[in-house]
Amino acid sequence: MRKNSILLIISVLFLTIACKNENEKQTEPIAVETEVTLTGPLPSWNEGKTKSAILDYVQDVTNSESNNFIPISERISTFDNDGNLWSEQPIYFQLSFVLDRIKEMAKEHPEWKNEQPFKAVLENDMETVMKSGMKGIGQLLMTTHAGNTTEEFDALVKDWISTAKHPTKNVGYDELVYQPMLELLAYLRANDFKTYIVSGGGVDFMRAFVSPVYGIPSEQIIGSRITTEFDYNDGNPRILRTPGIDFVDDKDGKPLNIQKIIGKKPVFSSGNSDGDLPMMQWAASNTHKSFMLYVHHTDAAREWAYDRDSHIGKLDKGLDQANKDGWTVIDMAKDWKVIYPFELTD
Amino acid sequence: MRKNSILLIISVLFLTIACKNENEKQTEPIAVETEVTLTGPLPSWNEGKTKSAILDYVQDVTNSESNNFIPISERISTFDNDGNLWSEQPIYFQLSFVLDRIKEMAKEHPEWKNEQPFKAVLENDMETVMKSGMKGIGQLLMTTHAGNTTEEFDALVKDWISTAKHPTKNVGYDELVYQPMLELLAYLRANDFKTYIVSGGGVDFMRAFVSPVYGIPSEQIIGSRITTEFDYNDGNPRILRTPGIDFVDDKDGKPLNIQKIIGKKPVFSSGNSDGDLPMMQWAASNTHKSFMLYVHHTDAAREWAYDRDSHIGKLDKGLDQANKDGWTVIDMAKDWKVIYPFELTD
Numbered sequence: 001m002r003k004n005s006i007l008l009i010i011s012v013l014f015l016t017i018a019c020k021n022e023n024e025k026q027t028e029p030i031a032v033e034t035e036v037t038l039t040g041p042l043p044s045w046n047e048g049k050t051k052s053a054i055l056d057y058v059q060d061v062t063n064s065e066s067n068n069f070i071p072i073s074e075r076i077s078t079f080d081n082d083g084n085l086w087s088e089q090p091i092y093f094q095l096s097f098v099l100d101r102i103k104e105m106a107k108e109h110p111e112w113k114n115e116q117p118f119k120a121v122l123e124n125d126m127e128t129v130m131k132s133g134m135k136g137i138g139q140l141l142m143t144t145h146a147g148n149t150t151e152e153f154d155a156l157v158k159d160w161i162s163t164a165k166h167p168t169k170n171v172g173y174d175e176l177v178y179q180p181m182l183e184l185l186a187y188l189r190a191n192d193f194k195t196y197i198v199s200g201g202g203v204d205f206m207r208a209f210v211s212p213v214y215g216i217p218s219e220q221i222i223g224s225r226i227t228t229e230f231d232y233n234d235g236n237p238r239i240l241r242t243p244g245i246d247f248v249d250d251k252d253g254k255p256l257n258i259q260k261i262i263g264k265k266p267v268f269s270s271g272n273s274d275g276d277l278p279m280m281q282w283a284a285s286n287t288h289k290s291f292m293l294y295v296h297h298t299d300a301a302r303e304w305a306y307d308r309d310s311h312i313g314k315l316d317k318g319l320d321q322a323n324k325d326g327w328t329v330i331d332m333a334k335d336w337k338v339i340y341p342f343e344l345t346d
Numbered sequence: 347m348r349k350n351s352i353l354l355i356i357s358v359l360f361l362t363i364a365c366k367n368e369n370e371k372q373t374e375p376i377a378v379e380t381e382v383t384l385t386g387p388l389p390s391w392n393e394g395k396t397k398s399a400i401l402d403y404v405q406d407v408t409n410s411e412s413n414n415f416i417p418i419s420e421r422i423s424t425f426d427n428d429g430n431l432w433s434e435q436p437i438y439f440q441l442s443f444v445l446d447r448i449k450e451m452a453k454e455h456p457e458w459k460n461e462q463p464f465k466a467v468l469e470n471d472m473e474t475v476m477k478s479g480m481k482g483i484g485q486l487l488m489t490t491h492a493g494n495t496t497e498e499f500d501a502l503v504k505d506w507i508s509t510a511k512h513p514t515k516n517v518g519y520d521e522l523v524y525q526p527m528l529e530l531l532a533y534l535r536a537n538d539f540k541t542y543i544v545s546g547g548g549v550d551f552m553r554a555f556v557s558p559v560y561g562i563p564s565e566q567i568i569g570s571r572i573t574t575e576f577d578y579n580d581g582n583p584r585i586l587r588t589p590g591i592d593f594v595d596d597k598d599g600k601p602l603n604i605q606k607i608i609g610k611k612p613v614f615s616s617g618n619s620d621g622d623l624p625m626m627q628w629a630a631s632n633t634h635k636s637f638m639l640y641v642h643h644t645d646a647a648r649e650w651a652y653d654r655d656s657h658i659g660k661l662d663k664g665l666d667q668a669n670k671d672g673w674t675v676i677d678m679a680k681d682w683k684v685i686y687p688f689e690l691t692d
Contacts, residue, residue: 150605194565203609204609207609218608219422219540219607219608228605229602230601230602230624230628232627235631236631237631239605246606256576256585259574260549260571260574260592261607262564262565263564263567264564278576278578278583281578281581282576282583285581285582285583
């Protein structure tokens, strides 16, 4: 176990280097490769067919002697965020931000005490909040996400993420990222893959804090968006966030947004729900050898266990297609030595 | 003049290296820097205040000892395309594609001989085409741009660009790119700027051919878009281009799309028309020292001369603001030794 702990600590150092390089351009690619060789890639992954499948794929497509070699410019990898790079239970973390923000804003809205769906939020009555459906949740979303500038919203999210705690794990939400997936992102980047987030979550919400966490710059974060307007504002221009849905980056929206923004089909795609299935199907149709990776939440002890019947992160049709087409499915309980980075010091 | 010719030829080699690196990641940044030192940057630019302003800015903000130093991750540069990186007269080149494509498609549409606006296109009656206004031109645009898959459209544009000739210059449209701007793009990249196209032109039209021309990968090309749909197509998924406007990347649309897709404010912005003005204003409001560059078409002999009264690439309010706020304005006739790359061998 001692040797293992050292490997994990070295791995964190390696991740720090790799992330730094992604943000600041890889000026020392050789140094990164050396680290990989010394520590072995994916140290928080147990040996087995999942880890082997990933390593075999990357080694194959980056080998210029291989028939499956993929040029660097085509090495596009896309990752869902909620339930794939960080947890998503008991509610999407962005919804926790919404609820916390409503409580904060309520100080200036005494009328909300008697007005649904705000009343239910203030009374922590989640059943009524959920029953308010698309209309009620949409109203909460627009109340908290619109009516400000991009800079103001960015500051609100930064402030929230630096103080809010997860209700049961009792750590910051940004600590609930998956250590094995951080290693996978870094491993792909060390092999000259571009790593993208393609999430149903809000793009400006994610951009406020995930770049240093995942080592992914804002221009490689794709997500859902509300409408915006440009305001010249007498020479101090700003972008106003207005109450309307601009794009929902989920289901078919994922391959559509990938085409709109990247303009290349991914060769590596990773998700955890049926909402990711069209993105996986899109990657699977690449003429290059591609890799489809599903995270299966099987770990009730360390994280959560859910799939076909869950209302959050439902994985049903996706699991069927993964099994049918031989995509790689992570068995979280079996494949991952640790779930979160803070477990590394245990 | 002999020395000058050699410099220009070396510059082309340098451009080739720089473009290759942009597409395949800069694995040899030191080699590129050496080339810059040997040849001097921007060889097709005449000495003078425009060239000096560019060089002074880049040297200042990339100097880690300077108060104006900009971290690499923030070095975002955005370039309009039509009239800024290539010519746009007598009509936008994408419109030439539309007209040529209508003539090609007419073989299967005999009814178009009697149906406007198609009849006017087939009779080369540009006055009637233009008079058909947004409705008529919109119809031509959708007829040629929609009703196919992204792959099919890509192939159509590639086929067109490899054969079509400009009506008066009698060379391929992709030869009508500005040599001094190619050098500027390469110079910025050699100084670790990310170079983006942010154009009113269609994003999928541009992506079909501009990457090797400008050294800009598809994920750094931003433009207007028509609507799309994902079609699983029994396991051979495709993206269908449908007849609707998804986003117009012009005027206020430029800063809005920059925020949506890049999520960072540019520090260097280059355009040639009032349609680029909001993008320039957005860059001008950067807390980092920023650089706004307008191309002023002053060269009737070698290219075209037009500004305030032009219906294509009108530069009026933008010129006023550039003069008022001290932005850099390229006087094409005075500042550029050559316009197009093919003039280098003269």
